[in-house]
Amino acid sequence: MDNMIIVSDITSSYGRKQVLKGVSFTAERGECIGIAGANGCGKTTLMSVLAGVRRPKSGTVQYGGRMCRDRRVIREMTGYVPQEDPLIPELSVYDNLRLWYPDRKTLRQELEHGFLNMLGIDGFIGKRVDKLSGGMKKRVSIGIAMAGTPPVLLMDEPGAALDLICKEDIRKYLQAYLAHQGTVVIATHEESELALCDRLYVMKSGVLFPADKTLRGEALTALF
């Protein structure tokens, strides 16, 4: 199997505080990588670097063998689901999706037969975003990340503040995406989301190290 993601020796800092200290890992096509760690350990910073929102101080990121020096490559190769939902609350779900999809036809197709249909967005497409529940918003966020069907999906704590039914729906969706040879990097400290992961990394004070994916509960948190 070939590596879809190659992350080499990434460092990043906020002022004098170094947040990522030489982070490296790889992910194969169709693989789900879990990154666990305590709050403030650097998970979100790593996801921002992988998504091209933040430039690393040093180190490289490759997607599908392409070096990610500019945002265009990152944009083509990745979909990013940040912790907060990237939505305009005063507009409808359709308008929000329309911003990210290249044309109406593609969006309509996705809503009828594609991943957006799988996410069940069609049922509330005309609603204003500020009238949606947290779970609905998260689905729209995933729908936005999936615009252009990128081969890599980066998710930063997707299950935070969601009820069990929503988490289960999202898990099913991710399984489908992985089955379509998509690659997922998921930053979380929720055990239910770790069940999807093929490999697990733990981040502690900006350092990433591999861990046993079957670890749960205190055995896992002891590593944080």
Next chain:
Amino acid sequence: MKRKLRYLYLELKKTAGIFPRMLLQAILLMAIIGMIAFCGVKGMEREPLAVRADVGVAVREDSRMMRLALAYVENMESVSEVCRFVQVSEEEGRRMLKQGKIIALVILPEQIVEGILNGSNPSVDIVFPSNSGLEAMLFRELAKSGERLLQVAQAQIYGAGDMAEKYGLTDGLSVMETEIDSSNLAFALDRFALYDTKMLSATGRLGLWQFYAASGTVLFLLMAGMALYPVMQKEPKAFTDQLARCGTGAAWQCFSKWLCGVLCMLLFAGMLCLSVYLLLAAGEKKLFRTEEGAAAAWQLRSELAGAGNRLGGMAAVGTALLIVAAVTTFVFMIYSAAGSGTAGIPAIFLLGAAMVYLSGGLVPDVFLPRIVQEIGDKLPTAYLIRAAGGLIAGCSGGTLRQCIGGMSAYTAVFGAAAWLFRKRSV
């Protein structure tokens, strides 16, 4: 580019959706500001102050003829409107002059009436205080003008006398002198020609209504900025990050929000002008009980209807757009710096009100301390008020250029600052 345009379209769509709510807030503001402006105008309206000061007259010789001559001069309409003569001794007069009780001391020499009659013309001394006030300056000018008129009249009489002697026409000399005097008094030496009617106003070149229409418009636009928060607020960081990673950076995000703000401000300004015009038209008689009030309302309505005509079409449109753009950019910068409505809305209210006050928009700047005048004159609101005044009442090309330069510079600075604040957060 397609995504950028789509983002701009969505911002416009969002703005259109929330505009009715903002409009309601703006109407509320307009009502409050309208009341303040109305009270301000009513409070400022006064009868013009009459300048009537005391002039000391020291007579070295107290004769009946002198008293008659003084009474005649004092009761002349042109003199009695300006000053009142107080007969004093020379020493007393000089003391009163020092104390500021009189504005000038006229010292009349002995035999002055006889001197005038026999042509020896003894000179009259007029003493002014070292620190002349407005009244003293006025009297000095009056005396100088009178002196010049008398010089001309005397030159005519003496010239005519010399000519009559030269050509042997002395028989008709007395008739000729009488006719010259009559002609001078009738045509050339009109005493009222000494006075040049000049309106002095605390609001400068603008009338009171024009002044408050100009400063009220600027204040309204600034305060309407508070209603613009939903349009100009920062989007969630996740959203702006997502946009930035897709190539729609801080500059375009700023431009889109700014453009929506400008469009809203234009609608607010249009609504303000239309409301004031309709209100004045409907309530000319009812709202303003007096004929003068109704006339002022009619005049202001006419000026509003013809606003901009005095500057010329393109210049007026450009100036109006620049006023709106400058105010919107200022508001945008404040929201960008504040980061939230909780901090931004009070900041706009306080800064807006303070700047308008310092620039003499609430109380005319002549009533403010000199240091405040100097500071206020450099503030953006000073240029905005002047430009708005120019739209209503017209202004010189130099003033217009100065206003356009000032507003453009401030707009550029505010825009750059807003962009930097937003960029820092993207």
